[in-house]
Amino acid sequence: MELRGAVALVTGASRGVGRAMALALAEAGADVACAARATDSSPLKLPGTIDATAREVEARGRRGLAVPTDLSRPAEVEAMVAQTIGHFGRLDVLVNNAAITFAGDIDLAMKRWDLVMEVNLRAPVLAIKAALPGMIARRRGAILNVSSAASRMPVPGLLVYGVSKAGLERLTTGVAENVRTHGVAVNCFRIDVPIASEGFVYNAPELDKSDWEPTEVGAAGALWMLAQPPEFTGQVLGITDLRRLYGVAESRAHR
Numbered sequence: 001m002e003l004r005g006a007v008a009l010v011t012g013a014s015r016g017v018g019r020a021m022a023l024a025l026a027e028a029g030a031d032v033a034c035a036a037r038a039t040d041s042s043p044l045k046l047p048g049t050i051d052a053t054a055r056e057v058e059a060r061g062r063r064g065l066a067v068p069t070d071l072s073r074p075a076e077v078e079a080m081v082a083q084t085i086g087h088f089g090r091l092d093v094l095v096n097n098a099a100i101t102f103a104g105d106i107d108l109a110m111k112r113w114d115l116v117m118e119v120n121l122r123a124p125v126l127a128i129k130a131a132l133p134g135m136i137a138r139r140r141g142a143i144l145n146v147s148s149a150a151s152r153m154p155v156p157g158l159l160v161y162g163v164s165k166a167g168l169e170r171l172t173t174g175v176a177e178n179v180r181t182h183g184v185a186v187n188c189f190r191i192d193v194p195i196a197s198e199g200f201v202y203n204a205p206e207l208d209k210s211d212w213e214p215t216e217v218g219a220a221g222a223l224w225m226l227a228q229p230p231e232f233t234g235q236v237l238g239i240t241d242l243r244r245l246y247g248v249a250e251s252r253a254h255r
Contacts, residue, residue, distance in 0.1 A: 001092070001228075001230065003028040003093070003223075006092040006093050007030065007032075007033070007084070007089070007092050008022075008033070008094075009081065009091055010095040011035045011080075011095065011098035012036055012098030013032075013050055014049050015036075016195075017195060020218060020219035021218070023060065024219040024222070025093065025223065025226075028227070030093065031062050031064070031088055032062060032065070033084040033087070034050040034057070034066055035050065035067040035080050035098070036050045042068075046202060048198065050066040054066040063088070065087050071098055072115055077126040077127055077130070078130050090134055091131050091134060091141075092142065093143075093144075094128065095144045095146065095222065095226075096127055099148075099164070100115070100116055101116060101160070102115075103158075105160075112160070116160045116164055120161070124168060128143060128171075135183075136179065140183055141185070142226050144225055145168050145172050146188070146189050147168050147191070148165045148191050149192035151165035151166040169188050169236050172186055172187060172234070176235075186234065187232070188235070188237070190238035190241075193251075194213065195213045212253065213239075214252055218239070221248055224242065225237065
């Protein structure tokens with residue numbers, strides 16, 4: 001879709017790939033609502049806040065909005081979409097990027113299993129349900145869900161994360177078919193190369209990160225998918241797919 005003049009909402013926009021996506025959308029001409037828990041007044045242990053990202057959006061000549069949101073709370077997810085629409089008048093682009101995980105596999109406590117599924121899968125469902133009516137009414141919209149290589153292959157310690165992302169991919173293809181005739185594109189962007197986001201670096205201190213990609217590579221792939229026409233829908237594509245098929249999101253690891 002045409003991103004210049006669009007209104008976008010990005011979850012997990014305080015840092016990492018979410019922040020990079022928000023800024024890439026602003027550079028493409030979109031106004032951007034930035035959602036996450038970390039704010040200037042209530043920061044988390046990792047660097048970055050949605051207020052800072054919103055200021056960077058505005059520094060690029062677009063309107064920015066910080067929307068404090070705890071995605072584990074359904075009412076806050078619905079309010080996130082409502083606040084974005086109330087502020088900007090509509091919502092054209094929804095990027096479900098935010099995700100959490102805990103180290104552990106089938107032995108992980110169910111309380112933590114449930115929390116991962118709440119944030120990684122149920123929150124995108126709620127956000128999509130809240131965003132779709134306006135998109136369908138205007139016959140204009142793009143929804144991008146962000147997945148991971150863990151959806152397709154076993155990664156020790158990431159079983160629940162992988163299950164949640166597999167569900168997100170299936171959600172994508174199903175909703176895409178549901179709204180195919182309404183001019184709304186629904187796609188999934190799978191991050192299947194290591195990206196040096198603050199969260200990934202923090203959760204894997206033992207790994208050599210010398211050849212990891214910067215977050216801008218993820219943003220480039222996401223932006224390309226969002227900019228496609230509405231007929232480009234129901235796609236689940238990784239960074240490796242985009243490179244092979246379209247020459248998009250090329251490596252910047254050693255620049």
